[in-house]
Amino acid sequence: MxxxxxxxxxxxxxxxxxxxxxxxxxxxxxxxxxxxxxxxxxxxxxxxxxxxxxxxxxxxxxxxxxxxxxxxxxxxxxxxxxxxxxxxxxxxxxxxxxxxxxxxxxxxxxxxxxxxxxxxxxxxxxxxxxxxxxxxxxxxxxxxxxxxxxxxxxxxxxxxxxxxxxxxxxxxxxxxxxxxxxxGTAVAVPQSGEPTLAPKLGLPDAHLDFSQSAESVYARLRGVTPEPGAFALVDGERFKIHAARPAEGEALDAGQVSMRDKRVLVGTGTHPLELLTVQPAGKKAMPAADWWRGLSREGVVLA
Incomplete structure (x- = not known):
């Protein structure tokens, strides 16, 4: 044809x-x-x-x-x-x-x-x-x-x-x-069921809300990776999260970041997520452990 x-x-x-x-x-x-x-x-x-x-x-x-x-x-x-x-x-x-x-x-x-x-x-x-x-x-x-x-x-x-x-x-x-x-053998059938809509995503859709359950946060992170790219705010600046995964461990406050058993964990509304690859504002992407070791303070919160 x-x-x-x-x-x-x-x-x-x-x-x-x-x-x-x-x-x-x-x-x-x-x-x-x-x-x-x-x-x-x-x-x-x-x-x-x-x-x-x-x-x-x-x-x-x-x-x-x-x-x-x-x-x-x-x-x-x-x-x-x-x-x-x-x-x-x-x-x-x-x-x-x-x-x-x-x-x-x-x-x-x-x-x-x-x-x-x-x-x-x-x-x-x-x-x-x-x-x-x-x-x-x-x-x-x-x-x-x-x-x-x-x-x-x-x-x-x-x-x-x-x-x-x-x-x-x-x-x-x-x-x-x-x-x-x-x-000449193709056959088409009408769509059936209730439609749902999937409009183009913008940057606000990629802002992670750590007060939600770990499942919801992780689902959104996967859905916006690689574009528009998941992020949170640290001191008002965009902190990109390129990779994370569900983690077991003691619950943390929503958005609280802590090093536990050589893992960088962030709290959600339920159980924590482990941060794997992150990108602070103005820097290149890096392993989360390297970012954590380079911090001059503890008590970082992802908002």
């Missing part, structure tokens, strides 16, 4: 490569180059780089307007495919490919419709997640589902790790579904 592919981040690259291996991807739509790093270097998206390696035409656009629609029409794409592009596909582009658009979404729809399904799934304490391939419609993530996969969530998996895994298994799911559409 003649496909057009829309995607931007690294998690969309496996799907692009899998589709290009099976079908003719006539163009890739991705967001414009972005300024990255401290030096703000203008950098192409991971999908743009992959498309260049594959020799596929790249259309860079932050808004899917008339110019993009006209180019897709000129290319006579039969089907559009989209994975984490970072924008909405609206009419007339939505119906420009003869067969419309398929979206690979990293949740079991209708649970977690929106931009951050994996992150919200972890924060909510879900134990099972997956991916779904559905027909794109004007309403957010509401189209009929062609296929899905399910998998358990590891007790220590972060959002980044889970997304990386789903990107690979989801790529095969999307390509298999395109194969079925090409063969």
């Amino acid at each position: 003649r496909l057009v592919f829309a995607g931007t981040p690294a998690v969309a690259v496996p799907a692009l490569r899998e589709l290009a291996a099976r079908h003719e991807v006539v163009a890739v739509i991705t967001r414009r180059d972005a300024e990255l790093g401290r030096k703000r270097v203008l950098t192409p998206s991971p999908v743009a780089l992959a498309a260049g390696e594959l020799g596929i035409e790249v259309i860079k656009a932050n808004r899917l307007g008339d110019d993009v629609t006209e180019r897709v029409r000129e290319l006579h794409a039969e089907l559009g495919t989209i994975v984490a592009y970072g924008g909405l596909v609206r009419e007339p582009l939505l119906s420009t490919p003869r067969l419309g658009w398929l979206n690979l979404h990293f949740s079991l729809l209708p649970r977690w419709r929106g931009a951050a399904p994996v992150q919200h799934s972890l924060i909510a304490g879900d134990t099972v997640t997956g991916a779904a391939v559905f027909q794109l419609v004007p309403e957010l993530d509401a189209g009929d589902v062609f296929s899905e996969l399910r998998r358990p969530i590891g007790s220590d998996e972060t959002a980044g790790e889970l997304l990386d895994a789903l990107a690979v298994s989801g790529a095969a799911l999307l390509a298999d579904t395109v194969d079925e559409i090409a063969a």
